[in-house]
Amino acid sequence: VAVFRRRAWASAAVHDGQQPIIEIRDRNIARRALMDHADAFCNRPLNIFPVALVSGRRRRHSDNLTSVPYGPRWRALRCTLNAAVLHPSRLGHMDPLRLEAMDALVADLRVRCGGDGGVVREIVVRDILNAAVFPLVARTCFGSGVDDAHVRAMRDLLRAFVLSVDGAKDFAGSKMAKLLHWRRWRRFLAFRGKQAELFLPLINARRNAANRQLTLSGGLTPYLDLLLDVRVPVDDKDDDIASGKALRPLTDDELVSLVSEFLGAGPGTVVSSMEWTLAHLVLQPEVQDNIRREVDAVEGALSEAHVRQMPYMRAVVLESLRLHPPIPFALRDVPDQAGAEVVGCPAATVTVVPTEGARAHFNLGEIGRDKNAWTDPDAFRPERFLVGGEGEGVGLVPGPKEIKMMPFGAGRRACPGGGLATMHVKSFVAALVREFEWAPPSGGGAIDLTELDGFFKVMKTPLRAAVTLRRQRG
């Protein structure tokens, strides 16, 4: 990647051999593009990596929500996802599934601690979180009947896929690079086939099941069932929907893409966010104590309704997302020179927008650490999100007036999963802090907050912690 242009006021353009990339680190430019010019910035680049790959080669019939162009098909898919689990009114319906997963995680850690006051001297936190969160998301997608062996196979496949995406970044952009690294490229493309091999039999089993209308505990319909029932416009033009004609079911390719997206987007981001949050709790025991005060006030199960009433916990998770957004960039297609100027590259400096357009990369980490928006922006201070703090009123997705952080992106293509994701993070952290004390590993070793920018922004050195089982209260 050759540096094309770099400007002090936070915008830079680089070139990957195919398209200029304009990187935006300025929150005001981000607001101008994603809010004021929302119509121009509502698509992701067509040829980007990994979208083109995730959605397969015959793109028109293998899009997922991330890659589909803005329009009626996008709307139909987004409504389907919302109807499945994401709508705020449905978050409470997830309680039985989520509580089951949290109880299993707590029970496992209790055994490892070996009784009240017992300690596990060192545990790799990411491993235990992955093992707890992935099955929860898989069941939300396929229904509670999906067996453990399939869940493990999905987890292994998606983990390998994410690793290979990270490894493939270097050659993703240009055709020449793909030729040079053709072996890795071919191995990478093979994932598509493996996903189809694993998911299609499960999809078909669900399609043919006599009792498909059976909901998950809590009354939720599995995401896959809704995908099997949805009808999308054939030509993706607005009048198709209006006239109520020319609708079709999703193709097998689309189903595989959408299911892979759900299993890929959910657990990886949620686990990354939980790990960052716990790292800060290990480093700042006083923050842990503050959460514990809120959590200990709850009698019985940590339901969504209880967790929603915890302002300090909310502040902790927002602060963690501000500092460490698990997805490093929001990507947009910049169709022409006018678009480039909106994101801060005047014609005098960027005479480069070719017919195939340019790409905008909104740097979510830098946008959340703007010193003009936050005092001491690199410090972990949840209090800033409490009443009276500088972050009071900041939500998961920014409104039209101002962007102070955007870990879930912004504008029309902002993440629809923020409510569900933060509910998972808050609930799991609440359960883990209620039952255990979290400290640096007893064998020594510092907590390293270095970030690794890959598919997800994870801790470069996975968090290791010592875990002590709290004594039973009352």
Ligand code: HEM
């Ligand atoms: C902490 C957890 C998560 C984070 C930080 C996160 C972040 C993001 C970001 C930054 C984007 C791009 C937004 C943009 O381009 O403006 C995105 C898009 C998306 N996310 Fe998430 N996400 C999370 C969890 C989830 C979950 C749990 C789901 C699904 C259940 C999900 C589904 C999606 C989808 C489908 C899109 C594409 C939306 C569209 O193009 O219309 N995400 N997410």
